[in-house]
Amino acid sequence: MKRLFCFTFFFTYCFIVFGQTTAPDYIKSIQLKPIEENNFSTIVPLGTILELNFDDLQGDQKDYYYKIQLMNHDWTPSNLISNQYLSGFQSNIIFDVENSFNTFQNYTHYSVRFPNRNTRITKSGNYLVSILNSDDELIFTRRFTLYESKAIVGVSVSRSRNTANLNTQQTVNFIVNHSGIKINNPNQEIHVAILQNQNWKTAITNIQPQFYKPNQLIYRYTRKTNFWGGNQYLFFDNKIIRNSSINVAKVERKDLYHNYLYPYKVKEVKSYTYNPDINGQFIIRTLEGSNPKTEADYAMMHFSLEVEEEFTGKEVYVYGAFNNFNLSETNQMAYDSTRNTYTANILLKQGFYNYTFVTKSDDGSISQAETLGNFSKTENDYTVIVYYKPFGGLFDRVIGVGNILFEGER
Template identity: 30%
Template sequence: MKFIQLFLVLCAFNSLIASNLPYELANKVYDAEIKTVTLESDYSSSTIPIISINGGNLRLNFDDLLNEERRFYYKIIHCDKNWNVSGMRDIDFINGFNDELMRNYEYSTNTRIKFIHYWLDLPNENTTFKISGNYVLLIYEENADTPILTRRFIVNENLTGVQISQIYPADVQNIRYKQEFTVNINLNKLKPRNPVDEVSIVMLKNANWDESVNAKPSFFSGNNLRFSKLQTLEFWGLSEYREFDTRSIFRVGRGVEKVHRRADGTDIILQKDTTRTNQVHLFIFDNNGQFYIDNADITKNYSSLNILDQISNNNDPLQLASLRTSIQNSESEDERHSRSDYTEVNFLLDAPILLQENQNIYILGAMNNWQPEEEYLMKYDTRRDMYMAQVLLKQGYYNYYYGIVTDGEKIDYQALEGSWNETENEYLTLAYYKGVGDLYDRVIGFDVFNTNKTSIKY
């Protein structure tokens, strides 16, 4: 009883801490001058930054358009499985120091819009990880009360075997529009006393934490757990992401209508978009909502722009992953971040849809963490009779959706994008374990599943 009381007190305390923080334990930018934030791991099979407790590397990249040297510091925060502060002391989860100065930065080269590019590698000589779990990387300027950005990442123990399988949706009315899954976990040598209470999973779609589902085991036998409660691990399939390619400002890339170069910048006019709710499903290459930075004009490697056409005609998931990697590795790391320029990207949407007073249309994707930010608001142009937005974005390849946002929070993608069971999506499942007496949620395994990988099961 005392243990339960202590546990409840700790939970309440951690919730109180989280509510009083000057930042969120989520992927977010707090400084308007900070652009193009990425946190990537060297595990290429997942778009979520995941490293092993026994090895692996993370790299954070971002630009400061203020273009003046600033002193940025980083802090590591350990969280529970629900992304609340775990209450663990720094000494319990990292070797080395917290609140360290970022020392790596470089001024942009030959760009019309000037910026300073910063990067941070983890782990490093000052900071390594002791335990698994959910983590948040905080970048701040003077102290934690002046946050610059926060980014989530995962440290994994890889103790169990996790396997995702796709099944036909139990929601018969929406069987053509949804995607549903079951998950099996082989615990191997892990021996939980009560698997139903001690082991849980979270499944998320296309690295978007706002499209995630938590679940507990519905069946266990020996070392095997099964998560198969119907209509639990289900998602709207939606459509393939819209795309545009601005890796070259001297050639018109995919999704681009016109390029206007000026002495002080570049305007990119995208091809006009329309609603996709009444169209049939069409498989085209996308990067599952992600973006990456590249500048084909540096290396004159214009042939790499044709890789997208190869992928558009290829449904094999392994070859898709290989071709995606080919694009991302087409240029050296340092060059693509410091020599890729910023452009004003103009979005055009012809959508004869009647919005309520509390509704707006936003551009959403990994480039803005799928959050309805003011910069990505589509405004109605009465003269052109369409919705428009202009967004400052770095050269690269981008995926995006349009979403109708109600009251600034609830996002409806289907109204403009449609939904199909056949859509190619990537799903990640993380397995968590917290045994009796454990002080934190351990990440004991994960699996990445592409819906084009295998046939659907009953």
């Protein structure tokens, strides 16, 4: 009975750690990114400094710990033990803790950079950083990938060559040049992942090379590497929280500030609207303080989506990196039949935000087709990750990464 209990506990713990992506409601503004300004990618060269920031709205200066674990290409746990890929400690307390200053919403801000003097990562690969409380309970997780430049990955993007989706999808093709690494069996030793706008939820994996040349793998598919183009992200900027600003129609002062965004009206015939965006990401900033980490306030953001009629059999969500592209009760929209409008109220920290509206079908599929539409000319960022695990190897190295910003065919 004791063995059964231990196994059950271990299985449950692993499922929670590697399955959870949604933080509790009192944890907000989670952002993992390089320290360089306007760089949002968590797929970076080995040795790059990443910074994780988040707020605890309970504001009581809890002790939080970070834990870093190496993962396989498919995000299952690696068989390596921590001292085989880390120099120092796998888990450590977060020391950089500050309380908010001069804000209506009290919060405690937490920040940690790695590598640091206590934790240095020595191998490339997929990594999961977990945040735990003082009782070793998991609070949330975030993914990042560290790569070596052992292979050159050339990426190209074009409108779909599949005539059925010529105007709605984009095709990603790429070539892997690996003269520095001997690959005996690419079908078993090489894995790839293709990401659109840093979103792992829509990543394409399990793709085999179509053609082989000496020291070169060629991936040139017509359908398997197609992504829906989507439309440009909507945005707002409430760096001045007290007054109407970019795409903020009205401001009310209650217990907190309430910012009402201009409604977005769904049209029967969708049209592509070009406006520069940051592909779903967000930037915390304020003009009402010098340190946005602790002086940016929180506002209740009111989102509205006007429709001709309710979407039958589908749920509607506000979607973006502000909640790691998750679908949860927090960002689900409610339908108001008297106004034919979907609404959602989401507490967000001051800043510049990209967002969009998506529908979720009964089968779990997520789509932008019913709200903003899909267009092959949409600007999107694509990343190709190449993993290498030779016969007898113990973990998946990342030997190369290719990136391209597709600006559409106009």
